[in-house]
Amino acid sequence: MQCSCGSRGDLVEIGDNYAEFVADLRCLKTGNWVKLLQCNECGQLWRTDEWDKYQTLYALKLNSPTGWERVDMEPLIKERMVENHGGLDATICLAKECKLHTLKGRAYCVDHFYETGARA
């Protein structure tokens, strides 16, 4: 069976198919709510969130295991959130003194929406 690593992007939302996603990966290390996994087929490294049914979960491709736990996912996730919302609105964020445009259909910009705990 061929793995699907090659056909996936660098950042993958895996909340909806977590079990399926990790099925062909073996766990190399476990951190604080994150895991370092490796594909049995192609050797691709993945940094994944620990399973949590209330959160949007992400997996990120890594080229090297060095510093895997400290990889900053925030900018990548924010970029994905903007994509998920179909871009930004012309309206300005409701947060005090924030001058950024809101996510489409939301009252807040991506930074402030992220602060509420949103990850999708």
Ligand SMILES: [Zn+2]
């Ligand atoms: Zn693979």
Ligand SMILES: [Zn+2]
């Ligand atoms: Zn804001």
